[in-house]
Amino acid sequence: MTVTVSGPLPAEPYDVVVVGAGVVGCAIARRLAHHPALRVALVEALDDVGQGTSKANTAILHTGFDAVPGSLEARLVREGARLLATYATESGIPVERVGALLVAWDEEQLAALPRLAEKAARNAYHDTRLLGPADLYAREPHLGPGALGALHVPGESIICPWTTTLAYATQAVRAGVDLHLNTPVEPAGRHDGVHRLTTPRGPLHARRLVNAAGLHADTLDRGLGLDDFTVTPRRGQLVVHDKFARALVRHILLPVPTALGKGVLVAPTVYGNVLLGPTAENLDDKDATESTAEGLRALREQGRRILPALLDEEVTAVYAGLRAATEHDDYRIRAHPELGSVTVGGIRSTGLTASLAIAAHVTALLAETGLDLGAERPPDPVRMPNLGEAFPRPHQQPERVAADPEYGVLVCHCERVSRGEIRDALASTIPPRSPEGLRRRTRARSGRCGGFHCGAAVRALFEEAGG
Amino acid sequence: MSREVDVLVVGAGPAGLVAASRLAAAGAHVEVLEREQWPGGVPRHCAHRGFGAWPHALTGPDHARRLTEAAARAGADVRTGVTALDWTGDLALATVGPGGAETLAARAVILATGARERPRAARLVPGTRPAGVHTTGELQQAVHLYGQHIGTRAVIVGAEAVSHAAADTVRAAGAEVVALVTDLPRAPAAAARTLDARLRHRTPVLTGTSVTELLGRGRLSGVRVRHRDGRTATLPCDTVVFTGDFVPEHELARRGALTLAPGTRGPAVDGALRTSRPGVFAAGSVLHAVESAATAAREGAHAAGAVRDWLAADRSRAAHWPTxxxxxxxxxxxxxxxxxxxxxxxxxxxxxxxxxxxxxxxxxxxxxxxxxxxxxxxxxxxxxxxxxxxxxxxxxxxxxxxxxxxxxx
Known part of the structure; x- marks a missing residue:
């Protein structure tokens, strides 16, 4: 198993280098790990997997009911949703099929609901149902006044985006994929069918290149001489509310898209929090992941209408993610056989849902570029630590606490994270490189106290482990 | 596993420890559940003096130690590393600790779960999410309990007594206090305290000033501030401490659906510190985030008296639990x-x-x-x-x- 963060990179060319360890890049690396004859590297500019767009989204496993019918995105989301639901169950990734309600707050939105139901049918999703206000308020008694009706989409689910990405990467690394973190790459020409990539850690060579660089996919493509699309980061700010808010909402409350814009959603998370957001701001800066006073004010104003009691609960986190939007409506997944590369661009908010289907699609495209994949053998399954509230956590399992008392010693009290879980994360296949990485893996420090009680203790455990 | 005791105290801070001491001394079988590894509560990481009985000459850790010893001497069983997870009955709690899961039933429960400062996210301060952002509680534990490094230049948000304690902790860690910043028009701490910061430590105390944004990627690089006259500035720093703005740790109270006091969001209580549920009492900072450790201790003693009356009474319960x-x-x-x-x-x-x-x-x-x-x-x-x-x-x-x-x- 190879995970590196510094030092020179292997000199021998890899068969495939996947650039970008977001959810899509990790899924592709995991798919390629089904072919043990291939030498595969997954390279990431930052110090952890899933550090970019993949960590800051709405954490929804979509049905694809509202995709553009006939598009590549519609197909991959539909296939990916099914694949990921199965994979999540096998791998211990928390998923809750809570269903979504598209809530209509005015006549225009109400009139749009039947059209959305028809669109869902064209996307082969037939389970939608129109609800009148009485049914709607029976399902969501804390909804603000004035809702006129809703479209129920029972298949929409919530998922842990972080565990998903980490599960893919862990499985890939255990099956022989080399993961090189802290490795931003720049194409520096191709000779005899081998790409040369420059990195701060020295050169890296690849017979095939998969561009899954997310926000930076256009830059990487241009380095290869391609000019297929331009990424316009679209910022989404999100507000996370304390677990006490979870009882206020049962479904994902989606806005009805209209000519005036998309509106914001209120959604439970698998950790038992409630999300409010996102904003949608088109920006130029690919690093602009800061939240803004205006953004937060606008979200709170909309949240107050959707679920008034939500605003009485404590906010436990505010974050902003950048969707890799392009000028095209659909995903931009293209094989370039003449360059020995595949570009996976324009993957927006549906990337998490579609990831496994994207990976299969990209692997097929790689084969079309003449890459001999060799024999197929599925990698060993992974079992991820559960961060979800709907499934038993270690401290709730008396037999696990009896076998290992460290699971009974809670360090982070708000999120109930035991010293055993922190120890396990620090010793895992892809260990955290920062307290933030540890937080994403365990939720330690993610709760309402923001580290008032546990911050120093968690840091001490991280530093003891040599972090 | 299931056991029964006379009194369960949740939280081994000043309120819980004093209540436990009094009740154990009176012959009750008292068990104190403390989720942290050490008893003592917040004073445990307050290095400054000002604790204990008059003349308040003890440091926080000394005070915590004395309260703990007194509880043990009186015969209370203070168990650390044990978390009360949830209610399993009106007067029964599910717990977990290194010894495993256990359900504890009691004839009376005292909630002494304390308070916390609201962190940056809860205050909706916009900006990036860099390292170097703390509350006083985290800062004090980092410096005084773990000896961790905390950066070189710190801005303190708030100018109350606790904010000055945070500034002292920053200085004790060898770092510089850039300024104390408060949006109040006048510094809220005692005048002598503010004057001492300004004159002796030459630390600016900026009133009428709010923090509008945190800057920096990876590590904090500064905070944007705005004065109420419209002026704005960036204070370069690698650490920011959000102080004060305490809220009760009311998780168990809410899980038990106890009535909350609208003004504090702590459990509603009467003058005998009785909550809305017969047999459940509350004392200390969970009631009023926050007052002094001495106030919490006084309430702990008061709650002990009320619990004794409750245990002694012939409990046709409603009659002994006036609303x-x-x-x-x-x-x-x-x-x-x-x-x-x-x-x-x-x-x-x-x-x-x-x-x-x-x-x-x-x-x-x-x-x-x-x-x-x-x-x-x-x-x-x-x-x-x-x-x-x-x-x-x-x-x-x-x-x-x-x-x-x-x-x-």
């Missing part, structure tokens, strides 16, 4: 604790005001009937400091009447 009538404040008063009243109550009331009040007079009325009038022995009542109202009027309360109002002239 009292609500005690209601109006602006500029922010809150009052206890926030329910029965005619037998004797515990003085603690109030807070939103604005400075000169020569305040408090009026207590019920259904338009005056119960009490008190001229407070203060020339100025200040925000962020407690006001005390005597309980000598409670016998005039009609337990069948409407809410009792406390207003200011």
């Amino acid at each position: 009292g009538v609500p005690l209601v404040t109006a602006p500029p008063l922010l809150r009052i604790t206890p926030d329910r009243v029965t005619p037998a109550d004797r515990l003085p009331y603690l109030l807070r005001t939103a604005i400075p009040l000169s020569r305040p007079v408090l009026y207590v009325t019920q259904d338009g009937r005056p119960l009490h009038r008190a001229r407070l022995p203060l020339t100025v009542a200040a925000p962020h400091r407690p006001l005390t109202l005597t309980a000598r009027w409670t016998h005039r309360v009609d337990p069948a009447g409407g809410p009792v109002h406390v207003t200011i002239a």
Whole structure:
């Protein structure tokens, strides 16, 4: 198993280098790990997997009911949703099929609901149902006044985006994929069918290149001489509310898209929090992941209408993610056989849902570029630590606490994270490189106290482990 | 596993430890559940003096140690690393600790779960999410309990007593305090404290100034501030400490669906520190985030007395658990604790005001009937400091009447 963060990179060319360890890049690396004859590297500019767009989204496993019918995105989301639901169950990734309600707050939105139901049918999703206000308020008694009706989409689910990405990467690394973190790459020409990539850690060579660089996919493509699309980061700010808010909402409350814009959603998370957001701001800066006073004010104003009691609960986190939007409506997944590369661009908010289907699609495209994949053998399954509230956590399992008392010693009290879980994360296949990485893996420090009680203790455990 | 004790105390801070000492000394089988690895509560990481009985000469850790020893000497069983997870009955709690899961039932439960400062996210301060952002609680533990490095230049958000304690901790760690920043028009700490910061430490105390944004990727590089006259500036720093703005740790109270006091979001209690559930009492900062450790200890002692009465009573329960009538404040008063009243109550009331009040007079009325009038022995009542109202009027309360109002002239 190879995970590196510094030092020179292997000199021998890899068969495939996947650039970008977001959810899509990790899924592709995991798919390629089904072919043990291939030498595969997954390279990431930052110090952890899933550090970019993949960590800051709405954490929804979509049905694809509202995709553009006939598009590549519609197909991959539909296939990916099914694949990921199965994979999540096998791998211990928390998923809750809570269903979504598209809530209509005015006549225009109400009139749009039947059209959305028809669109869902064209996307082969037939389970939608129109609800009148009485049914709607029976399902969501804390909804603000004035809702006129809703479209129920029972298949929409919530998922842990972080565990998903980490599960893919862990499985890939255990099956022989080399993961090189802290490795931003720049194409520096191709000779005899081998790409040369420059990195701060020295050169890296690849017979095939998969561009899954997310926000930076256009830059990487241009380095290869391609000019297929331009990424316009679209910022989404999100507000996370304390677990006490979870009882206020049962479904994902989606806005009805209209000519005036998309509106914001209120959604439970698998950790038992409630999300409010996102904003949608088109920006130029690919690093602009800061939240803004205006953004937060606008979200709170909309949240107050959707679920008034939500605003009485404590906010436990505010974050902003950048969707890799392009000028095209659909995903931009293209094989370039003449360059020995595949570009996976324009993957927006549906990337998490579609990831496994994207990976299969990209692997097929790689084969079309003449890459001999060799024999197929599925990698060993992974079992991820559960961060979800709907499934038993270690401290709730008396037999696990009896076998290992460290699971009974809670360090982070708000999120109930035991010293055993922190120890396990620090010793895992892809260990955290920062307290933030540890937080994403365990939720330690993610709760309402923001580290008032546990911050120093968690840091001490991280530093003891040599972090 | 399931056991029964006389009294379960949740939280081994000053309130919980004092209550446990008193009850154990009176012969009750008392168990204190502390989720941290050490007992003592917040004083454990307050290195400054000002704790213990007059002349308040003890440091926080010394005070914590003495309270713990006293509880142990009295025969209370103080168990650390044990978390009370949830209620399994009216007076029973599910717990987990290194010894495994256990359900503990009791004849009385005291919630002494304390308080916390609201962190940056809860205050909705926009900007990036860099390292170097703390609360006082985290800072003090990092420096005083773990000896961790905390950066070189710190901005302190707030200018109350706790903010000055945070500044002292920053200095003790060898770092520089860039400024204390408060959006209040006047520094809320005692004048001597503010003057000391300004003159002796040459630390600016910026009033009428709010933090509008955190800057920096990876590590904090500065905070943007705005003065109420419209001026803005960036204070370069690698550490920021959000101080004060305490809220109760009311998780167990809410999980048990206890009635909360609207002014504090802590459990509603009467003058015997009885919550809305028979047999469940509450004391300390969970009631009023926050007052001093001495106040918490006093309430712990008071709760112990009330618990003793409850244990001794022939419990045809409803009769021994009067519900009292609500005690209601109006602006500029922010809150009052206890926030329910029965005619037998004797515990003085603690109030807070939103604005400075000169020569305040408090009026207590019920259904338009005056119960009490008190001229407070203060020339100025200040925000962020407690006001005390005597309980000598409670016998005039009609337990069948409407809410009792406390207003200011």
